[in-house]
Each structure stands twice: as C-alpha cells, then as structure tokens.
Amino acid sequence: MTLTDIKYCKVAVMLCVLFEALVLSGCTNTKEAIYFNSVNNSEFTSDVQDLEPVINSNDLLSISVSSLNPEASQIFNTHYISTLQQSTATNSLLQTSGYLVDQEGYILFPHLGNIKAAGLTKKALKNSITAELTNKKLLLEPHVDIRYLNYKVSVLGEVAHPSVLTIPNEKVTLLEALGLAGDLTIYANRNRVLLIREEGGKKKLTRINLTTDELFTSPHYYLKSNDIIYVEPNKTKIASASPTRQWLPVVLSALSLAVISIDRLSR
Numbered sequence: 001m002t003l004t005d006i007k008y009c010k011v012a013v014m015l016c017v018l019f020e021a022l023v024l025s026g027c028t029n030t031k032e033a034i035y036f037n038s039v040n041n042s043e044f045t046s047d048v049q050d051l052e053p054v055i056n057s058n059d060l061l062s063i064s065v066s067s068l069n070p071e072a073s074q075i076f077n078t079h080y081i082s083t084l085q086q087s088t089a090t091n092s093l094l095q096t097s098g099y100l101v102d103q104e105g106y107i108l109f110p111h112l113g114n115i116k117a118a119g120l121t122k123k124a125l126k127n128s129i130t131a132e133l134t135n136k137k138l139l140l141e142p143h144v145d146i147r148y149l150n151y152k153v154s155v156l157g158e159v160a161h162p163s164v165l166t167i168p169n170e171k172v173t174l175l176e177a178l179g180l181a182g183d184l185t186i187y188a189n190r191n192r193v194l195l196i197r198e199e200g201g202k203k204k205l206t207r208i209n210l211t212t213d214e215l216f217t218s219p220h221y222y223l224k225s226n227d228i229i230y231v232e233p234n235k236t237k238i239a240s241a242s243p244t245r246q247w248l249p250v251v252l253s254a255l256s257l258a259v260i261s262i263d264r265l266s267r
Contacts, residue, residue, distance in 0.1 A: 052121050052122065052123065053121070053148075053151075053224050053225050054118075054119060054120065054121055055101060055117045055118055055119065055120050055121070055122070055125060056101065056118055056226075057101050057102065057103050057104075057105055057118050058100070058101060058103075059100075059101045059117075059118075059148065059150060059225075060097075060098045060099070060100050060101075060148070060149040060150040061098050061099045061100075061101065061107065061117070061125075061146055061147070061148060061149065062098045062099075062146070062147045062148075062149050063098070063099055063107075063109070063129070063144065063145070063146050064077055064144070064145045065077055065129075065133070065139070065142055065143070065144055065145075066142070066143045066145075067139040067140055067141055067142045067143065068140050068141055069139070069140060072138075072139055073139060073142070075110060075111065076109075076110050076111065076133075076138075076139070097149075098149045099117075101117045101118055104118075105117060105118025105119060106118075109129065111138060112129070112132050112133070112136075115128065115129065115132070116128075122146045122147075122148075125146055126144045126145075126146050129144045130142055130143075130144050147170070148170055148225065150166070150225075151166065151167045151168075151170045151225045152164055152165060152166050152167065152225060152226065153165050153167065153172065153177050153223050153225070153226070153227045153228070153229065154227070154228045154229065155177055155178065155180070155181035155229045155231075156228065156229065156230045156231070157188070157229075157230045157231035157232055157233070158184060158185045158187050158188035158189070158231045158232065158233050158234075159178060159181040159182055159183065159184055159185065159188070159231055160181065160182025160183055160184075160185060161181050161182040162181065163180075163181055165177060165180050165181065167225075170225075171222065172222070172223050173221055173222055173223065174193075174195070174208070174215065174220065174221060174222075174223055174229065175215075177223055177229060178229070178231075184210075184231055187233050187234055187236060188231045188232075188233070188234065189231070189232045189233060189234040189235075190209070190210040190211050191209050191210070191211055192207050192208075192209070192232055193207070193208045193209075193210055193229065193230075193231050193232075194206070194207060194208075194229070194230040194231075194232065195207075195208055195220050195223075195227060195228070195229055196227065196228040196229075196230065197220075197224060197226075197227050197228075198226060206220055208220060
C-alpha cells in the first residue's frame with residue numbers, strides 16, 4: 001500500500017466517523033415523540049370543582065341585567081366602555097368592550113357606583129349585584145349574567161403557532177390549548193411541558209409529562225385564565241442549533257474535497 005493510499009484511507013475513515021456522528025445526533029426516540037405512549041384502555045375522573053376562577057384586576061367583564069320590566073332593565077345595560085385588543089388563535093386582533101376591573105378591584109356599574117369585583121367568583125359578583133338591585137328596589141326579580149371577555153391562555157415554545165388564545169366558553173383543557181396553537185412540533189420535549197399559573201399573588205410552575213397518563217388525573221388538565229404553557233425544545237432541536245452541528249456540513253465538505261484531491265494526485 002502506497003503512502004497516498006494510506007492517506008486516502010485515513011481521510012475516508014474520518015469522513016465515515018463524522019457522517020455517523022451527524023446521523024446519530026439527529027436520531028429521536030420515537031416514544032418521546034408520541035402522546036401517552038404508555039396508556040392502555042383506561043378511565044379517569046376529572047375533578048372540576050375548582051375550575052371557576054377568581055376575578056382579578058384588569059379583567060374585562062360582560063355584565064347584562066334582565067328583569068320582569070325590560071324597559072327598566074335597559075338602563076343597567078348601558079356599558080361603560082373599556083376597549084381591549086386581544087390576539088385570537090388565528091393571530092387576528094379582536095376589540096372587545098365591557099366592565100374593566102380597576103387596580104383597586106372595583107367596577108363602575110350604572111346607578112350602583114363602585115362595586116367590589118376582584119377576589120370574587122362570577123357567581124359571588126352576580127349575587128352581590130342582584131342583592132344591590134333588589135335591596136334598592138331598582139328592579140323586580142332581576143337576573144344578572146356575567147361573562148369574561150378576556151379569558152385567555154398563552155402557548156409558547158415548540159408549537160406550530162405560538163399565540164395568546166382567547167377562550168370564549170371559559171373552559172379549555174391543556175390538550176385543547178395545544179391544538180388551538182397548531183399542536184406540538186416534532187422538536188417538542190413532551191416530557192417537560194411547563195405550566196405557569198398565578199394563584200394568590202404567587203407564580204406556580206408545574207412540569208407535565210405528555211407521554212404518560214398523569215395529565216388525566218392532574219388538577220392542571222383544565223386550564224385557568226392567564227395560564228401560560230411553555231413547550232421546551234428536545235435534544236435534537238438543541239443539538240441542531242449547537243456550533244458543532246452547524247460546522248459539521250462545512251467539515252464534511254472540506255473532507256470530501258480532500259478525498260477528491262488525494263484521488264487526483266494518486267492518478
């Protein structure tokens with residue numbers, strides 16, 4: 001074997017080793033890319049008792065009043081307009097108006113003045129307004145309906161369409177939120193989905209594994225308003241962004257040129 005042949009063999013071996021490293025670095029465990037891969041036929045009971053959220057400052061509420069006298073009720077349905085721009089699941093802007101809960105936790109309601117809203121559930125605020133209207137004899141048998149206009153969750157990270165989602169029916173599961181955001185990408189780490197939730201002035205961080213059935217018995221199966229979901233990238237995505245991975249094509253090209261040059265010189 002000549003010296004040229006030896007050099008050629010060494011370069012060829014290096015080329016094969018680097019190519020193998022490139023292939024292996026791109027491999028993804030199939031189980032890590034599948035939802036609930038260890039789940040068989042099962043039945044789960046969800047606890048939905050604690051789903052009703054508490055009203056907070058900056059919440060935007062729709063409040064409508066009806067009674068046996070529609071004309072008398074009409075004056076309570078003249079909204080003090082507070083406009084808010086929201087991003088929908090299709091990334092379009094939506095303008096909504098209603099009663100904005102101020103920084104002190106109050107709303108300004110027609111003929112009743114400032115009413116405390118923050119810290120109450122919708123049901124508690126409904127009862128409060130109903131009692132005020134009845135006690136002050138403003139309406140006979142009033143009926144109050146309250147809805148959130150800015151019930152939203154944020155989905156960030158390795159999803160097809162990261163966005164702030166406005167939820168009109170005020171009830172959404174984590175899986176539905178991921179679906180509205182276009183589902184997880186192939187580079188998503190399904191073992192460590194992060195849920196950020198603010199309760200009692202404290203931000204709570206919870207990791208959720210979507211490859212097991214733990215979500216179905218979790219209190220985080222249903223999301224609450226202002227929840228944030230962050231899907232972190234998996235090792236394959238991180239490796240693809242590393243300097244080593246980015247330089248591999250350059251190195252392979254250089255080695256290929258070296259092999260071609262040696263081959264020509266040996267002729």
